[in-house]
Amino acid sequence: MPDSKYCPVCHAINPAGAERCECGYRFREDDNMTDRDMAVILRRRRLRRAAGSAAVVAVIAALVLLTVFAGKAVLLYVTAGLLAAGVIAAVLLKVLHELDKRKKK
Numbered sequence: 001m002p003d004s005k006y007c008p009v010c011h012a013i014n015p016a017g018a019e020r021c022e023c024g025y026r027f028r029e030d031d032n033m034t035d036r037d038m039a040v041i042l043r044r045r046r047l048r049r050a051a052g053s054a055a056v057v058a059v060i061a062a063l064v065l066l067t068v069f070a071g072k073a074v075l076l077y078v079t080a081g082l083l084a085a086g087v088i089a090a091v092l093l094k095v096l097h098e099l100d101k102r103k104k105k
């Protein structure tokens with residue numbers, strides 16, 4: 001018996017006995033997951049969330065610093081800060097993705 005079912009539509013993890021996901025998706029036989037599959041999904045989800053949090057922190061830090069140091073010219077720098085945060089987030093996601101790939105081997 002599998003321990004859980006993974007919804008391919010909304011990515012929710014449902015109990016093994018569930019016939020339908022809360023989003024309305026009806027489970028098929030091949031949506032059953034082993035504990036190992038589930039651990040991989042949960043880890044990926046955690047990594048993605050961590051990368052998202054890092055990006056948010058970078059944006060907030062950039063905004064605070066720019067407001068303190070740049071005063072009225074802040075709007076110009078906010079744009080630059082957001083771009084920088086975007087680049088940092090993209091790099092982080094890429095690194096995490098590479099690490100994830102390497103662990104799987």
Ligand SMILES: [Zn+2]
Binds near residue numbers: 010011012024
């Ligand atoms: Zn669902």
